[in-house]
Amino acid sequence: MKPVDIKSLINYVSLKILGGSDYLLDALEEYLVNGEGPAIVAHKYNISKHQLRGYAQRIIEKSGSEIRAKKIIPILKQMAVDVKPIVVRDENGVYTCTLCNTVVAKEDSEEHVRKYHKDMLTLAITNMSEKLDEIRAKKEKPVIFTSAS
Numbered sequence: 001m002k003p004v005d006i007k008s009l010i011n012y013v014s015l016k017i018l019g020g021s022d023y024l025l026d027a028l029e030e031y032l033v034n035g036e037g038p039a040i041v042a043h044k045y046n047i048s049k050h051q052l053r054g055y056a057q058r059i060i061e062k063s064g065s066e067i068r069a070k071k072i073i074p075i076l077k078q079m080a081v082d083v084k085p086i087v088v089r090d091e092n093g094v095y096t097c098t099l100c101n102t103v104v105a106k107e108d109s110e111e112h113v114r115k116y117h118k119d120m121l122t123l124a125i126t127n128m129s130e131k132l133d134e135i136r137a138k139k140e141k142p143v144i145f146t147s148a149s
Contacts, residue, residue: 002061002064002065003064004062004063004064004068004072005062005063005064006132008062009059009062009063009072009076010079010125010128010129010132011125012058012059012062013025013076013079013080013083013128014080014083014121014124014125014128015110015113015114015121016055016110017080017083017084017085017124018083018085018086018087018110018113018117018120018121018124019085019086019087019109019110019112019113020085020087020088020089020095020106020109021085022083022084022085023045023047024055025073025076025077025080026045026077027041027042027044027045027047027052027055028052028055028056028059028073029073029074029077030044031052031056032056032059032060032066032069032070032073033070033073033074038052038053056069059072059073075132075135078131078135079128079131079132079135080128080131081131082127082131083124083127083128085098086098086099086113086117086120087104087109087112087113089106095109097109097112097113097116097117099116099117099120100116100117102116
């Protein structure tokens, strides 16, 4: 079983959210964790079921297995709670960067973030990493009982 590539997961999720795919983790939770059908989830989030499966496949690959991906998605949601998209879609379907007011094609939104707002991407990655550290610190340590002889 492949080890979890947490850095790659955080980078992937941060870029997706900043690029306007802030529905990503909700959709993956419904599809992978809750077992909802891909067509239903895809329709709800206005994406194709092929996109949804592609997102799921990348998360599974970076997690090392589907079982791990199912466990990691809720943790990723906790980590990404403060990450907000900087490329947003208006009611006419036009994607605009809220930082520089540039209109971008949906397929170019992540590249726009990567190229022009790397500082925001770095900040989101750092924030998610810090959240992970907080989550790990809160996790209770096991108590080992020994019998007194």
